[in-house]
Amino acid sequence: MGRPRGWAVAAAVGFVRACAVAAVTLLVPAVWAGAVALGIHWGAGNPWSWLLPLILVGTGTLALSGPVCRAVRFLVARWTGTDLPAGHRRPGPVGRLSTGYWWNGFSYERSRRDALLDQKWRIRWSDPATWRDLRFTAIAPFTAGLVAVLPPAGAAFAVLGLSGAGPAPPSVSPGCSPCCWPSARPRTRGGPSSRSPSASCARPRRWPWPTASAN
Incomplete structure (x- = not known):
């Protein structure tokens, strides 16, 4: 019972963390998608109809870069014990x-x-940290966001398959959730996977190079 229970706990933790990362990193692209939908609704053929959506994209990205980076720093510190300093002047x-x-x-x-x-x-x-925040906010959806969205997407496909509302079978869920597999956790050579972090990982530490962070 111990091994199946540990697998279930690891899968649940991975699923919750993937949902959190996807929600944080895909917040700005949601603003972009809303602006594009607004421009199309007002008339895609009229160049002036894209003026307000472009303003919304710029102001929304600037306004959300700080909260997004603060949320990422919080998640990293909570899950790994790594301190990512803001680095602002x-x-x-x-x-x-x-x-x-x-x-x-x-x-x-x-x-x-x-x-x-x-x-x-x-x-x-x-402040160089402001521009690092903007670069991180623009790049994170295509790196961490795309990977983190796989587990919730797999679960959604499985629900649709079970309910008959969609063509996806339930087997799509584990196939779309590789980061929830307990077997993907790092293991020591010749021994089981470590259950507790080492002393160097348990205490907060600082990166020696500038990091993308927020105010």
Whole structure:
């Protein structure tokens, strides 16, 4: 009973993690698909009908890049114990001069609020981590997202096959869920698979190179 139970637990954990990764990494492509559908609905032959969808694609990608990267860092830290630092530049102090103007390190402003707002946007657009976040948000759906969507897609095909609502047989589910196979877990040579992480894997660690992350 121990081995079948362990297989079921490993498959369930893999399925839940695959669903979480698919939901996070495919959030931005869902915005892209909605914008394309909106452009087609307004008239695919009219170039002006694509102006608002393109604006939605740009603003949606910029707005969601931070939350997506934060969610990915959270999942990685929770599942592997690996700390992925954000790597964003920290804003400097904002001080008031004797002339009454506020200096934020870039420009003089009449109020502290304007100085902080100007500093925020200047740092955001000049920060290399911001552009790494955008690249990660655009690449992740085609790497991690496509792989992670296989288990839920296989389960959906199996449900459709059992209910008779679709042509897919139930056997499609295990075929589309390779990351849920317990046999795919790494095993030590000449021994069973490790059940507990090593000390180096259990404690948080930092990568020596810059990572795609969010604010």
